[in-house]
Amino acid sequence: MSGHSKWHNIQKTKGAQDAKRSAAFTKIAKEIIVAVKQGGSGDPNNNSRLATVIAKAKAANMPNDNIKRILEKASGAGSGVIISQDGYILTCAHVLDGASKITVELQGGETAVATLVGSYTNGDIAAIKIDKTGLNAAEIADSDQILQGETCYAVGNPEGRFSGSISDGIISALDREVEVDGITMSLIQTSAAINFGNSG
Numbered sequence: 001m002s003g004h005s006k007w008h009n010i011q012k013t014k015g016a017q018d019a020k021r022s023a024a025f026t027k028i029a030k031e032i033i034v035a036v037k038q039g040g041s042g043d044p045n046n047n048s049r050l051a052t053v054i055a056k057a058k059a060a061n062m063p064n065d066n067i068k069r070i071l072e073k074a075s076g077a078g079s080g081v082i083i084s085q086d087g088y089i090l091t092c093a094h095v096l097d098g099a100s101k102i103t104v105e106l107q108g109g110e111t112a113v114a115t116l117v118g119s120y121t122n123g124d125i126a127a128i129k130i131d132k133t134g135l136n137a138a139e140i141a142d143s144d145q146i147l148q149g150e151t152c153y154a155v156g157n158p159e160g161r162f163s164g165s166i167s168d169g170i171i172s173a174l175d176r177e178v179e180v181d182g183i184t185m186s187l188i189q190t191s192a193a194i195n196f197g198n199s200g
Contacts, residue, residue, distance in 0.1 A: 021060075028057045029070045036074035065180050068194075069094055079156035080104065080128070081138050087112075087130040093119045096126050104130050105163060122183050146171055146188065154192040167193040 035050040036042050044051035057067050072078055078095030082088070089104065096102060102114040112130040119126040150171045157163045169192030176189040 024060055025057075025062055025066065028053065028060060028062060029066075032057065032067070032070045033074040036071065042071050042074060042077065063180075065178070069180070077157060082135050083140065084137050085133060085135050087132045087135060088117070089114065089128050089130065091126050091128060093121050093124045093126040096128070102128055104128070106132075106135075107164065122185070124180075124183075124185065143188065146174065148172070148174055152190050152192055154190065154194050156194070169193070 031053045035053045080089040080091035104114045114128040114130045117127040154167045173189040175186050
């Protein structure tokens with residue numbers, strides 16, 4: 001067998017394996033969504049069916065980031081950061097994917113309907129706006145000034161039920177290239193615990 005034929009066969013086999021893996025992941029993703037909706041919870045500790053499907057996903061080597069994103073999409077939960085006093089909020093694009101209505105719950109428990117201002121899928125970032133004024137806006141830092149090893153915090157809404165939760169860690173790496181759903185992003189890696197519902 002020639003070197004060219006060997007290469008061709010290897011590529012053909014790899015392509016078939018990738019297609020099979022993609023089909024398996026798609027099937028598992030659907031099972032996760034069904035388990036969340038029928039079990040009434042995105043927490044595998046409170047949803048035995050979901051726990052079983054997640055174990056199946058991990059056994060199939062589905063990346064944890066993919067599992068997290070599917071859980072967030074199924075539960076419709078996420079987090080955001082208020083960036084202006086007049087109601088502009090930053091969040092992740094995938095949190096809003098497929099949403100027909102966006103409701104924001106503020107720190108004090110007050111809720112407000114939000115409108116989508118813009119979304120950048122390749123950067124997984126989106127801006128929404130609520131009709132409120134006098135809000136406490138976060139101060140946006142310069143990410144170019146971050147140093148590896150610095151302390152950091154993750155603030156969010158795990159499982160869509162524990163709003164305002166905080167976990168700490170360090171900056172593990174800078175400019176880490178990660179591929180999620182076919183999109184490659186340059187990200188800041190942290191050791192802080194981030195659970196589904198924290199996105200945003």
